[in-house]
Amino acid sequence: MTVSTLTHAKPVNFIYDVSGKFSQSKAEKQVSKAGGTLKSCIPEIGVCQVAFDSVDSAQNSGLTIVPDASVFIPKVQGMPEVANLTVSESDYGQPPASGDDDFFFDLQWGHNAVGAVDSWNAGHRGAGVRVAVIDSGADGGHPDLAPNINFDLSMSFVDGEAWYDAGPDVSNHGSHTAGTIAAADNGFGTIGVAPEAELVILKSLSAYTGSGSSYATMAAIVYAANIGADVVNMSLGMDVRHNGYFDVEGTPYDTSDDIKFTVGGKDGIAQFINTYAKAATYARQNGVLLIASAGNESTDMDKTDSLVKLPAGLPAVMSISALGPRLWANDPNTYTDHLAIYSNYGQSEIDFGAPIAAIT
Known part of the structure; x- marks a missing residue:
């Protein structure tokens, strides 16, 4: 693997695990202060999706976040290669x-x-x-x-x-x-x-x-x-x-x-x-x-x-x-x-x- 945080500069979504009692407005303020954008939240589990302009900016945000992996x-x-995966009508x-x-x-x-x-x-x-x-x-x-x-x-x-x-x-x-x-x-x-x-x-x-x-x-x-x-x-x-x-x-x-x-x-x-x-x-x-x-x-x-x-x-x-x-x-x-x-x-x-x- 050759890609690092230094070479991945395009916007990326992250998952923010909010600690303590969940408040979406509080989470939005925390994310905004850290330079990100809050996109949506799952209040029941205190987890939000946030976006940052780059991996570097997210890494330095100070928030407990991880990439929104595929x-x-x-x-x-x-x-x-020779496997026949089709079925005919007959x-x-x-x-x-x-x-x-x-x-x-x-x-x-x-x-x-x-x-x-x-x-x-x-x-x-x-x-x-x-x-x-x-x-x-x-x-x-x-x-x-x-x-x-x-x-x-x-x-x-x-x-x-x-x-x-x-x-x-x-x-x-x-x-x-x-x-x-x-x-x-x-x-x-x-x-x-x-x-x-x-x-x-x-x-x-x-x-x-x-x-x-x-x-x-x-x-x-x-x-x-x-x-x-x-x-x-x-x-x-x-x-x-x-x-x-x-x-x-x-x-x-x-x-x-x-x-x-x-x-x-x-x-x-x-x-x-x-x-x-x-x-x-x-x-x-x-x-x-x-x-x-x-x-x-x-x-x-x-x-x-x-x-x-x-x-x-x-x-x-x-x-x-x-x-x-x-x-x-x-x-x-x-x-x-x-x-x-x-x-x-x-x-x-x-x-x-x-x-x-x-x-x-």
Whole structure:
């Protein structure tokens, strides 16, 4: 890494962890006096987003701040170049051939892996459960999603993008994730694991870049708790390392533009983790089950002394690795719980494994 505070002079957003009893007007005065601009706050946890003209000016502000690091949709690492990731119309239903009227249901091997059909038959279809999906938004007009989305509560935390703006990609990540959770059982497309659950779409990542700010994700977590969400799903994440460097450019796999930042003369990563944890802890204390992707870098988390995955690595969050079958198309009865070749793993980090489609 070659970038330092001395070479990164353009404006950057930071996260200010306000100490003591929170007062937004007081925080605004403190930030202004330090040469910054207060943009917004999350009063419930005493955290604000602030802007400075440069990293240097922020570093010398005297405030307890850390860079608003990039959060992103985990990129799949280690996928063979020859892998065929497309499905043609002739593929579905072979095998198996259930005859279900949701015409892609027969490709949803994950439902068999988690015993979804048995659960449905026992009367457990998600009715009465509110699931907040923090992701890149979702297509609010999709016939499989619209019946279960709470349009009044869904919200975007990304400037200039509505929560229902799914971007140019027809396989929008947030739409895919929301559908895996609660696509309606309506004779069209797929069926969600909980086809009668209520979806609240919370956009913290751009549907166009796949990345966003940590502050937006924190704000979405707190909002989900405030509206009574039962579950928060976060198929997103970020890597932080105990070396003081932060990605603020939305380029998590390019470390050349990362910035070095210290708090009180010390590595700022610990402060960043503690600030992020405030949002997760607030939600957990309000009865929310928080679930996050463990990441897709094929890393043994038991044998890395520097890498931390957020939000998956926070104590209040359940970290989920990816599982899947091998050659399922040849044998639908094959074992479905192999660790995905790209998934992070390790007993010190992972709480559960789940079918690939549920965490990508």
